[in-house]
Amino acid sequence: MSLMPPPQILVGVVGKTNVGKSTFFAAATLISVPIENRPFVTIEPNVGIGYVRSKCVHKELGLKNCNPRNSLCIQGERFIPIKLMDVAGLIRGAHKGRGLGNKFLDNLRQADVLLHIVDAAGSTDEEGRPVKPGYRDPMDDIIEIEHEIDEWMFSIISKDWPRLARTLDHLDYSHMIETLAQRLSGLSIRRQHVIYALKSTKLESSKPSTWREEELRAFIVELRKISKPIVIVANKADIPEAEDNIKRLMNKLPGRVIIPVSSLAELLLRRAANRGLIRYLPGDSDFEIINESKLTPAQRKALNIVKSLLKKWSSTGVQQALNAAVFNVLEMIVVYPVEDPNKFTDSKGFILPDAYLIKKGTTARELAYMVHTELGKGFLYAINAKTKQRVGENYILQHNDVIKVVSTIK
Template identity: 45%
Template sequence: MLTIGIIGKTNTGKTTLFNAATLLDAKISNFPFTTKKPNIGTAYVSDICVHKELGVEDNPQNSVCIDGWRYAPIRLIDIPGLLKDAWTGRGLGNRFLAAMGQADALIHVVDASGSIDAEGQITQPGSGNPVQDAMDIESELNKWIADIIERNNESIAHQTASLSLEEAMAQNLSALKVKPYHIKKALIQSDLNKISFRSWTLNQTLKFSATLLPIIKPTLIVANKMDILTSEKYFEILTNFYGQKLVAACSAKSELILRRAQKAGLVQYTPGQEIFKITKKAELNPNQQAALDYIQKRVLNRYFNTGIQQALNIVVFKLLKTNMIYPVSDEHNYMDHKKNILPDVHLLPKGSTPVDLAKQVHTRLAQNYILAIDAKTGIRLPKEHILNHKDVIKIVTRKTAKKKTKKQK
């Protein structure tokens, strides 16, 4: 399953975002370093479901369909906050970094309201420095990767006698899910392909790590606490610094309140949408009413949504360039064997073929693969066909083919 890691300075709202997206109940507080070990849960990414376009009602099994939106599961990890110089092993550093290795992409939560000081204590909004906070975290990650390369310097150099540098480095960084093509890309981008690895200086290793990081862990900056007025200024600074496409305006606290109120049946709210409707006004206590008024005024009236669902969608669909594909076993009625209509949706990287889909659904399906059919058009697809976002695909296997011939007889 695709995994997104939530990183960031302490007290920025990582666990609040995690709880909002997973509806779990991990501890949140305004004390620094509340999260001591990673929290792991299931969150969802969403897009308009194909059931309307196909004119059918669906029975989702591995995913959910709400108000015409299909929500596909992903794994979310809330990673403990990072101390400066954590790369040396100080504080929670190693735990932080080990959890980070498992992620396919990262959400980097920044307190855009400037409400935390250099040490991570909550302070006067506007007095912190969100851009510096974000840069500190990135610098820690770079130093950590550079440190692994430095420590394995001898062994990498030694391995290059029988392996390419790309392969040797990828092996030594495998805990970070690094592949040889990542290394190749980073070597070219950093111009270090022109310099012998044995003669790299520490600065060159740091430059390489800084180039490698966004390649192995595409990262979205979540400018959090946008409900606090001081955040507007820093949001602009952050977007100027990182580029509009890599920064999302969010209020994790608002999303958490709305999702919990929805779960309790107090409001009607579809994650990612612009409106909520109070369903049980009489049951709201004054605090709940005030919180909902605050969200309406400070978040929805200004930014249209809380940004959390959008942030997850951007990471999966834009940064990781993933498509939603619906496998079915009856291409005429879009059903599985149990007659569930459009039961599952799978997240596959762009460029995936029907064989990749078969592998993800079940190894047996891949082993017995014969051909695939595009259920929307009825057209047979070649093995190397590149699947499109929201394709509905029937995989024909040796077994299904045999059954058909028997029936036809």
């Protein structure tokens, strides 16, 4: 049987130089568990594993514990791995090859969602040089970087467009979508993305070869928005100048996901937790000092500063940004496939071993295919392990469902 767990989500961390991308990346990929329990380790220098946090279903089921294998469960919180990529070199003109240019932008191809790290304190100029906080308007960075990403995608798609458009002209609507999605799959663009972009630009019924350049451009911008949606990480929220900027960004950009973040504070907390100085889980709104006498004066001072930051923003925002990207923007939910719906175990007796991140709207049969192909092919019905009720192939999975698939093929 071929195992096909859901492909891991890839989150691209983008932004100008010196805004805190590497600090965010370091904080998000650091977790305080023994190394042998880590499901995944660093893959490449700029790719690492971060986690989304979700209340583990074991508590709701009244179980004392669980035996996670593809994820972690710490104090009743499930941490489910996602891939993070630190994409350097995004500056104005990058799509034309300026700075590190296209080589780095190409890393974005496979990303499902982007975290745009912005220096909310305005303490870096347009080239990323450190300046006095309050000097730079972070709104300008948002506009410039998003423009770069749009231009980059435009330059890739528009290159082959005339030829592709002539092919598309001869196809009916559904074949046109199929062909476009297939040609653009290298940019992680899928069928639904193409459908969305055609609809929102009202280009569904016009022949692609007749599109004017502005129309093609608008189409590609819509494709970018839907296939690489952006969460704005308003970083350096610990610097006083950031507060007014963040309020202004939120007012100017209603409907956009903007998370106040201090990557530096999160890195400090995770390191302190790793050293056993504090009790803190990523995403917590507070921490607890384990042993006051172990702290150096400098550590105590730093922790006090972070404490007041947490009071103000209610978290450092790093975990919130990852969760927002996956749960709000990508609209994913968590489900737990099991073999035994009474004991909530797999065939080896592990309790709730796997937490799957799946798109909202996924059906029981689609989940079966993700677990393995044969299970999907031979799908008979599924059992909702919480209610012990049978559900059919079209049952829409709900967040924290525990599901047993019954198939003709064992």
